[in-house]
Amino acid sequence: MLDIFQYAFMQKAFAGGILAALLCSTIGVFLVLRRMALFGDGLAHISFGGVAAGLLLKIYPLASALAFSVIAAISIQKLKQMKIRGDSAIAVLFSFGLALGVVLASASGGFGADLMPYLFGSILAISDADLLAIILIGGTTLAALASFYRQLLYASFDEESARASGIPVERLNALLLVLAAITVVLSMKVVGILLVSSFIAIPATIAIRLSKSFTQALAASAIVASASVAAGLLAAYYFGVSAGGAIVMALALAFAASLLAGKEGNP
Amino acid sequence: MPKTLAAFALAFSLLIYGCSSQAQGEPQKSRxxxxxxxxxxxxxxxxxxxxxxxxxxxxxxxxxxxxxxxxxxxxxxxxxxxxxxxxxxxxxxxxxxxxxxxxxxxxxxxxxxxxxxxxxxxxxxxxxxxxxxxxxxxxxxxxxxxxxxxxxxxxxxxxxxxxxxxxxxxxxxxxxxRQALSACKKRDLLITHATVGYFCQDYGCNPVPISGLSHADEPSASKLAEIVELARQKNISAIYFESLSDQRFAEVVSKETGLKPLSFNSLHGISPEDEAKGRGYFEFMEENLESLKEGLECDEGS
Structure with a gap:
């Protein structure tokens, strides 16, 4: 038995990290297909503003972060309907959220120490409450995705004909974005913004590149994400480097490997 | 039109300048x-x-x-x-x-x-x-x-x-x-950050910090594991949490080892409430002493 698992904090890092990776990488496949790979990053920064507001108003910061990111997700959807491109909408809200957080933090006279864990949440310091939250809310999110799976799939690939065949595309899109918002906020507290955005973007990009079907892409994305968590945590433990950084390195390596593999597959 | 605008801008900047130079003027220079x-x-x-x-x-x-x-x-x-x-x-x-x-x-x-x-x-x-x-x-x-x-x-x-x-x-x-900490059963002071270097130099304790000198430092996984091992080997009985700082890693070590969490105020700052109540350096150092006597198992009586 590896001595790495004798520590409760390492067990929780593996459990929490892999759960967050599964959740984010699944949502990621839907988002990357819609060219919204940066959506997670954007939402995470907006919820940073939400966390700061929560700390300032002395309400539970995760709740205000969730409210902020759900509102932002819906706003992005509305802005898109107003013919503002998705990436521009994300860029605008991204800067706004971050700036709001910084302004609120400086106005309050400082709660830096309380804010940092939300921004850089550490995979080595996952609490039991975090773990429980990600199991419950993450499970619900995945269940919701599964129950609307067919319609979401249709709408993701071909919005026009989905709309023509009577699928409520707008409502489905809104649902997807709200689920993504929940996923981002929840995972951010557990693993931090850096990991959330890479869990959303990288495994899905690799998986979509290598897979022949959507189901296959979902599975590949989940496998890449969780394997990278495991590899990164092992490297972090045995080489004494930052765990979050090592996980993203593992994801980037997987991406590079997929480029090579892809070349051989598609001449 | 541009002329009026320029004149307006000039007037406005003069106004601002006037106000700010007034504000910067020497206040009553008594103290x-x-x-x-x-x-x-x-x-x-x-x-x-x-x-x-x-x-x-x-x-x-x-x-x-x-x-x-x-x-x-x-x-x-x-x-x-x-x-x-x-x-x-x-x-x-x-x-x-x-x-x-x-x-x-x-x-x-x-x-x-x-x-x-x-x-x-x-x-x-x-x-x-x-x-x-x-x-x-x-x-x-x-x-x-x-x-x-x-x-x-x-x-x-x-x-x-x-x-x-x-x-x-x-x-x-x-x-x-010096008197109170001269008769302690434990010498290792397990604490969130490396803040007790000078303190321990004076009173003969051995600092075991989880993070480095700055509060922004984060320990790696292997460093955390090392501290947990150290706490077990050296039979440390308490872990000290500092106010104003990120407590997550101390919580991890505390959970992992089941050590008693105690507080140590490293006095990087006090809250406005404490200031209003007149609680400061000396009051918090006295509290630190009580907390250390408990965690390091000091017995003045013997």
Whole structure:
């Protein structure tokens, strides 16, 4: 038995990290297909503003972060309907959220120490409450995705004909974005913004590149994400480097490997 | 049209200039204005200055000084000051450059309270947490007094008197710590950050910090595992949490080892509520002593 698992904090890092990776990488496949790979990053920064507001108003910061990111997700959807491109909408809200957080933090006279864990949440310091939250809310999110799976799939690939065949595309899109918002906020507290955005973007990009079907892409994305968590945590433990950084390195390596593999597959 | 606009802009900027130069005009120059970088330095400077000088803290109460980000109003306030007192040893390095620009160097006196104090160097950086040693704090008080007396020579007598009293209080505190911590069963002080270097140098404890000198440092997985092992091997019985700092890693170690969580106030800052209640350096150091006596299992009676 590896001595790495004798520590409760390492067990929780593996459990929490892999759960967050599964959740984010699944949502990621839907988002990357819609060219919204940066959506997670954007939402995470907006919820940073939400966390700061929560700390300032002395309400539970995760709740205000969730409210902020759900509102932002819906706003992005509305802005898109107003013919503002998705990436521009994300860029605008991204800067706004971050700036709001910084302004609120400086106005309050400082709660830096309380804010940092939300921004850089550490995979080595996952609490039991975090773990429980990600199991419950993450499970619900995945269940919701599964129950609307067919319609979401249709709408993701071909919005026009989905709309023509009577699928409520707008409502489905809104649902997807709200689920993504929940996923981002929840995972951010557990693993931090850096990991959330890479869990959303990288495994899905690799998986979509290598897979022949959507189901296959979902599975590949989940496998890449969780394997990278495991590899990164092992490297972090045995080489004494930052765990979050090592996980993203593992994801980037997987991406590079997929480029090579892809070349051989598609001449 | 552009002409009117230009005239308007000119008038507006003159107005602004007029207002700001008025605001910057010398306030009643009766008392010396002393800017202390953060809490312990503020506390010492205030103790020495008494009523004779106005002392304020640049880092607001309740803000962790490693994470302080000065605002333009902080810079403006500093322009009114006659003397800037720093803890030194690198403590203010991250933000002081943004606050005291070159053009001010001539007028503003800057004093380094760590002058002449032998610094502990750990992994290439100086340990700034001098104030936690009541013995070395007396030297800081001496340095601050000299700076005040040089900035305001007429007040020297008053400053000497106040500083003397303040040093005696610190010496009494030092003696109390020395006595109380001389008979402890445990010597290893497991704590969130490397803040007790000078403290342990005085009282013979062995610091086991989870994170480094700065509150922004994060331990790696292997470092956490190493600390857990150390705590088990050395039979440590308590873990000390510092206020104002990120507690997550201390919580991890505490959960992992089942050690008793106790608090240690490293006095980087006090809350505005504590300030209002008149609780400060001496009160918190006394609390630290009680907490250490519990965690290090000290028995004065025997």
């Amino acid at each position: 010396l204005v002393v800017a202390a970088s953060f809490y312990p330095i503020y506390e010492f400077a205030k103790g020495i200055a008494g009523e004779r000088a106005h002392v304020y803290s640049i880092v607001p109460f309740g803000v962790e000084p490693h994470e302080f980000e000065p605002s333009p109003s902080d810079a403006k306030r500093l322009r009114q000051a006659d003397l800037l007192v720093l803890n030194g040893a690198g403590m203010e390095l991250a933000w002081i450059g943004k606050l005291a620009p070159e053009d001010q160097k001539g007028r503003l006196r800057i004093a380094d309270a760590s002058e002449g104090i032998p610094l502990i160097i750990s992994q290439g950086s100086a340990d700034p947490h001098i104030w936690l040693s009541p013995k070395l704090a007396q030297m800081q008080v001496e340095n601050i007094k000299e700076a005040l007396a040089q900035a305001d020579p007429e007040g020297r007598e008053q400053y000497e008197k106040n500083a003397g009293e303040y040093r005696r209080r610190l010496a009494k505190l030092d003696a109390k710590f």
